Amino acid sequence: MPxxxxxxxxxxxxxxxxxxxxxxxxxxxxxxxxxxxxxxxCDTDERDMACHGDRANxxxxxxxxxxxxxxxxxxxxxxxxxxxxxxxxxxxxxGKANAVLIRALEPVEGIEIMQRHRNGRSxxxxxxxxxxxxxxxxxxxxxxxxxxxxxxxxxxxxxxPPIPPEKIRTGPRIGLGKTPEPWLSMPWRYWIDGNPFVxx
DNA sequence: ATGTTGATTGGCT
DNA sequence: GCCAATCAACATT
Numbered sequence: 536m537p538x539x540x541x542x543x544x545x546x547x548x549x550x551x552x553x554x555x556x557x558x559x560x561x562x563x564x565x566x567x568x569x570x571x572x573x574x575x576x577c578d579t580d581e582r583d584m585a586c587h588g589d590r591a592n593x594x595x596x597x598x599x600x601x602x603x604x605x606x607x608x609x610x611x612x613x614x615x616x617x618x619x620x621x622x623x624x625x626x627x628x629x630g631k632a633n634a635v636l637i638r639a640l641e642p643v644e645g646i647e648i649m650q651r652h653r654n655g656r657s658x659x660x661x662x663x664x665x666x667x668x669x670x671x672x673x674x675x676x677x678x679x680x681x682x683x684x685x686x687x688x689x690x691x692x693x694x695x696p697p698i699p700p701e702k703i704r705t706g707p708r709i710g711l712g713k714t715p716e717p718w719l720s721m722p723w724r725y726w727i728d729g730n731p732f733v734x735x
Numbered sequence: 736a737t738g739t740t741g742a743t744t745g746g747c748t
Numbered sequence: 749g750c751c752a753a754t755c756a757a758c759a760t761t
Contacts, residue, residue, distance in 0.1 A: 576742075586742090587757095590758095591758065591759095592758080592759095598757085599756085613742090613756095613757095614755080614756065614757090615741055615742075615743070616740095616741060616743050616753080616754070617741090617754025617756075618743080618744080618753065618754055618755080619741095619744070621742060621743085636742055638742085664744070665743075666743050666744065667743090667744080708742070709742070709743090710741085710742055710743065711742070712740080713740095714742095734743095736760100737759105737760085738758105738759085738760080738761095739757105739758090739759080739760095740755105740756105740758090740759105741757095743753105744753090745751105745753095746750105746752090747749100747752105748750080748751105
């Protein structure tokens with residue numbers, strides 16, 4: 536997708552990403568899945584206490600969150616719980632910490648490679664969660680700050696026919712812990728209705 | 736320098 | 749449903 540696709544508010548991008556194809560090149564081979572679940576963190580100008588870029592350091596950039604404050608169309612990859620990687624796409628205007636977390640994929644290409652990275656788990660368990668898809672696609676710190684619009688890159692998102700609006704569901708984001716209201720309950724999680732790879 | 740916690744997962748009850 | 753795993757980032761001292 537072109538940079539202009541990402542340079543919109545996070546909630547618009549999060550919805551538009553549903554149905555698109557996330558492609559990762561591993562040893563020259565395509566490993567890809569359809570995006571079926573996303574979450575928006577920080578819309579263009581609003582506060583969002585669940586967002587790393589808002590919560591840490593009084594909303595100023597830190598070494599970890601600097602990528603989020605940069606231009607749209609780059610990967611924000613971070614490590615959590617001492618063992619998991621999370622893959623986000625940076626959205627919105629430069630200077631604002633906006634991003635969309637990719638929470639689940641429907642596997643479509645390179646399934647054997649995904650299975651190898653996922654320690655032989657079943658097809659259904661390959662990419663039905665944010666840390667699972669990161670592991671399946673071999674996403675780690677080395678991809679933090681990657682330009683997703685780069686012609687010769689190793690990870691990018693391809694266009695597909697849009698999902699009909701009536702197939703898009705929304706609800707509160709997952710795993711926000713002690714994030715205060717109202718952000719805890721804001722319905723900024725999006726998924727494709729009925730898709731079996733949605734995480735919850 | 737030290738303490739707390741997390742945008743999760745998988746195993747066990 | 750409950751909880752351990754495992755550690756970097758961040759807040760506090």
